Amino acid sequence: MTNRAALSRLSLNQRTTASWSLPEAVQGCVDAGLGAIGIWREQLAEVGLDEACRLVAESGLRVSSLCRGGFFTTADPAEAATAESRNREAIEEAAALKAATLVLVAGGLPPDDRDLEAARDRAARAIERLVPYAHELGVNLGIEPMNPIYAADRGVISTLAQALDIAERFDAADVGVVVDTFHLWWEPGVSEQLLRAEERIVSYQICDWITPLPADTLLARGMMGDGHVDFTAFTRSVAVAGYRGDVEVEIFNAELWAAPPAEVVDTMVERYLRLVQPYLAEWQMTQSRKQ
Amino acid sequence: MTNRAALSRLSLNQRTTASWSLPEAVQGCVDAGLGAIGIWREQLAEVGLDEACRLVAESGLRVSSLCRGGFFTTADPAEAATAESRNREAIEEAAALKAATLVLVAGGLPPDDRDLEAARDRAARAIERLVPYAHELGVNLGIEPMNPIYAADRGVISTLAQALDIAERFDAADVGVVVDTFHLWWEPGVSEQLLRAEERIVSYQICDWITPLPADTLLARGMMGDGHVDFTAFTRSVAVAGYRGDVEVEIFNAELWAAPPAEVVDTMVERYLRLVQPYLAEWQMTQSRKQ
Numbered sequence: 001m002t003n004r005a006a007l008s009r010l011s012l013n014q015r016t017t018a019s020w021s022l023p024e025a026v027q028g029c030v031d032a033g034l035g036a037i038g039i040w041r042e043q044l045a046e047v048g049l050d051e052a053c054r055l056v057a058e059s060g061l062r063v064s065s066l067c068r069g070g071f072f073t074t075a076d077p078a079e080a081a082t083a084e085s086r087n088r089e090a091i092e093e094a095a096a097l098k099a100a101t102l103v104l105v106a107g108g109l110p111p112d113d114r115d116l117e118a119a120r121d122r123a124a125r126a127i128e129r130l131v132p133y134a135h136e137l138g139v140n141l142g143i144e145p146m147n148p149i150y151a152a153d154r155g156v157i158s159t160l161a162q163a164l165d166i167a168e169r170f171d172a173a174d175v176g177v178v179v180d181t182f183h184l185w186w187e188p189g190v191s192e193q194l195l196r197a198e199e200r201i202v203s204y205q206i207c208d209w210i211t212p213l214p215a216d217t218l219l220a221r222g223m224m225g226d227g228h229v230d231f232t233a234f235t236r237s238v239a240v241a242g243y244r245g246d247v248e249v250e251i252f253n254a255e256l257w258a259a260p261p262a263e264v265v266d267t268m269v270e271r272y273l274r275l276v277q278p279y280l281a282e283w284q285m286t287q288s289r290k291q
Numbered sequence: 292m293t294n295r296a297a298l299s300r301l302s303l304n305q306r307t308t309a310s311w312s313l314p315e316a317v318q319g320c321v322d323a324g325l326g327a328i329g330i331w332r333e334q335l336a337e338v339g340l341d342e343a344c345r346l347v348a349e350s351g352l353r354v355s356s357l358c359r360g361g362f363f364t365t366a367d368p369a370e371a372a373t374a375e376s377r378n379r380e381a382i383e384e385a386a387a388l389k390a391a392t393l394v395l396v397a398g399g400l401p402p403d404d405r406d407l408e409a410a411r412d413r414a415a416r417a418i419e420r421l422v423p424y425a426h427e428l429g430v431n432l433g434i435e436p437m438n439p440i441y442a443a444d445r446g447v448i449s450t451l452a453q454a455l456d457i458a459e460r461f462d463a464a465d466v467g468v469v470v471d472t473f474h475l476w477w478e479p480g481v482s483e484q485l486l487r488a489e490e491r492i493v494s495y496q497i498c499d500w501i502t503p504l505p506a507d508t509l510l511a512r513g514m515m516g517d518g519h520v521d522f523t524a525f526t527r528s529v530a531v532a533g534y535r536g537d538v539e540v541e542i543f544n545a546e547l548w549a550a551p552p553a554e555v556v557d558t559m560v561e562r563y564l565r566l567v568q569p570y571l572a573e574w575q576m577t578q579s580r581k582q
Contacts, residue, residue, distance in 0.1 A: 109519055114519055114520065114521035114524075115521060115524070116476070116477065116519075116521065117524075120479075147439060147440075148438060148439050148440070148477040148478075149438075149439070149440045149504070151476075151477035151500075152477075152500055152502050152518070152519040153502045153503075158477050158478075158479060159479055161479070162479040185407070185442075186407065186439040186442035186443075186449050187439075187449075188411075188449060188450055188452070188453040209442075209443055211443050211444045212444075212507075212508070213440070213508050215506035216503075217503070217504050217508075227443070228400055228405055228407075228443040229405065230405035230406060230407065233405075233406070233408075
């Protein structure tokens, strides 16, 4: 397999190279021979949607995800309306960019609110309200379950099983799940949940769980191979579940952010080729051997 | 209700007042009017088992738990034999102290080992090997599921559902589960799992999940009321499940450890009486109203 073919499903999520603007990140992906990019709304806003669409089209890259919508756990009606309007904008951007999914992060507990179940329920109902508009614009809403380390302050949806319980209330074309190794590597029975998810897996994001956990838990993610995640087993499960989309590297890490972005991309390519890519097609090989 | 009656089920886990020796902690519990103490093996070793038993008997305190056994995820046969022998000693100590349970923490992934499923399986088989001896000595083995934040380096058993899957292979008198709010507050469907657990709940440990998470995640626990845990709802679920045992305050926190231990106990008593104790008997009141 040529290097370019081997990298055809690799995607750079912009947060991995946080110092790059969108034009720089697009160029970085092209230079490295990647197939796709995961775009963040903050950096999209800097260049504007039209220019972003032009850049992406010219580059030939797929947009593996738009990050991110969600943050709709508030119990305040005015705040909920604001959140809904922001999410409708995000849906419009995802449609224009032809993103494989709009990543939805539920949001944490509102201030001084300890009713986790109610917050989870509000998140599910907020998704429900967005589905018709997403359907109209042909955008898939990808629910991202987050590691319980973030249950209080970032994402109240904590497991793939729980994300699927919500997603399955809707058509698979409208609502899927985002599978991130950092968030899900520990989940008991996760391979069964991946099988259950099937075509609802709309994004496969990878990074490692490292110990000791860095002091700022929001920046606690590591480069694949630096931590405890079994990328072979996890990737096989994702492949067996039928996922054929892009593999997005999303790493929030202060040390990586301090390094030259192109070097980070080089490392990420090397790790991907060694730890992830060989197992993406294993299922197909197993199948063809059987035939 | 008198203060003493209200505190009859409150237990001080020694790690909350880490600077106190066992004699000091016993005296601290007596002075505060608590009903029980949770003892750590490290501080037990300083005075010896006989002296510890004498101290405890004289104090009139119950031993709500002995902390802790476990740490048996190793794949190395010699290390596994050492771990088993340490755990047999811990069973003997728990028997002598008449502890309500010996808390078992599974242990993390062995160095350079990423096979989480195999580590979990080894933990379950290590428990299985201990059951006959625990049964013989009348000791209950309490499996403690740990927050996924510790899945890599401390405890590979991550949810109450998973702990129960293991515990239910044995008699409830031999193997139970330790329910700790810090570890389980986020678990989807935890109230159903508590109902499922019923008489297998052999310890109810409380402390809060605080944000931002302190830099050392091992010391990330907060005093009840300082964080995001809904102690009313959680305690009600534990009571409805039928738990009638002690409520142990176990807080690993550098700031608390720097404070005078007796003041920490005062704060813990105040928070317990306000946030936890009123909901322990709610189920009984509901029942008696029905009759």
